[in-house]
Amino acid sequence: MPENQSYPSQFPPQQQQPHGSEQKMTPQPQTSGTTYQASGKLRGKVALITGGDSGIGHAVAVAFAREGANCAIVYLDAYEDARAVKQEIEDLGRSCLTIAGDVGNERFCQQAVQQTVTTLGKLDILVNNAAEQHPQSSIEEISEGQLEQTFRTNIFSMFFMTKAALKHLTSESTIINTTSVTAYQGSAHLLDYSATKGAIVAFTRSLSQALIEKGIRVNGVAPGPIWTPLIPSTMPQEKVTSFGSDVPMKRAGQPEELAPAYVFLASKDSSYMAGQILHLNGGVVVNG
Numbered sequence: 001m002p003e004n005q006s007y008p009s010q011f012p013p014q015q016q017q018p019h020g021s022e023q024k025m026t027p028q029p030q031t032s033g034t035t036y037q038a039s040g041k042l043r044g045k046v047a048l049i050t051g052g053d054s055g056i057g058h059a060v061a062v063a064f065a066r067e068g069a070n071c072a073i074v075y076l077d078a079y080e081d082a083r084a085v086k087q088e089i090e091d092l093g094r095s096c097l098t099i100a101g102d103v104g105n106e107r108f109c110q111q112a113v114q115q116t117v118t119t120l121g122k123l124d125i126l127v128n129n130a131a132e133q134h135p136q137s138s139i140e141e142i143s144e145g146q147l148e149q150t151f152r153t154n155i156f157s158m159f160f161m162t163k164a165a166l167k168h169l170t171s172e173s174t175i176i177n178t179t180s181v182t183a184y185q186g187s188a189h190l191l192d193y194s195a196t197k198g199a200i201v202a203f204t205r206s207l208s209q210a211l212i213e214k215g216i217r218v219n220g221v222a223p224g225p226i227w228t229p230l231i232p233s234t235m236p237q238e239k240v241t242s243f244g245s246d247v248p249m250k251r252a253g254q255p256e257e258l259a260p261a262y263v264f265l266a267s268k269d270s271s272y273m274a275g276q277i278l279h280l281n282g283g284v285v286v287n288g
Contacts, residue, residue, distance in 0.1 A: 224281025
């Protein structure tokens with residue numbers, strides 16, 4: 001049986017409040033990577049992951065823990081999700097620090113980095129992953145407030161977190177930024193979101209050039225449609241049912257399918273890679 005048949009290709013109609021909760025999704029995203037074979041690639045490392053309470057961030061945190069890393073996960077207000085991730089990581093024998101706050105606020109980002117270093121001893125890996133989206137049918141419906149909020153969460157946060165982290169990072173440290181296939185394809189109903197994701201690509205490439213002489217490698221991941229709380233909390237119920245069916249693989253991806261790419265970029269396996277974007281998008285060819 002092909003492995004991808006273990007992942008759903010359709011989802012029942014469902015709707016959640018803004019930001020959403022992984023615990024309330026049906027089915028819940030597959031994040032644990034129980035078939036993932038770890039080999040200690042991140043043993044002794046400390047990672048800070050924004051948006052680590054659910055979806056891609058959750059799966060990345062668990063994969064990092066399986067590889068031996070202690071993790072700090074930053075989240076906005078999904079306390080139940082964050083507690084579940086913390087328990088999962090601790091059950092793997094690693095330490096997990098949960099930090100609640102708004103990554104669009106620079107002061108908070110400074111505090112989150114300092115708390116990570118104080119509690120876990122250092123910082124080796126920064127994963128800038130937190131994001132939000134607000135579909136609109138027309139650019140005329142995107143308010144000034146929405147535009148600023150989307151940019152603050154999705155790209156301003158990466159500047160803030162990176163600035164705060166730099167003084168703690170050393171040679172062989174890594175930064176991984178989550179962009180999106182929409183940075184390359186565009187999206188008629190996610191104009192502001194797509195614009196931030198395009199900015200993340202440029203930020204990743206530029207930051208890589210700025211830090212490469214310090215031995216700090218910067219790369220990114222561009223997911224396609226992934227089953228995360230963003231979907232039932234921002235899409236109409238009738239569109240949720242067929243989410244992801246428009247890609248060549250005809251299904252949405254699961255967070256655990258992306259996590260190994262983050263492990264690769266965080267570890268020495270990718271020692272000759274910097275300024276690059278990995279495309280995990282169900283077979284969409286973007287040539288970028």
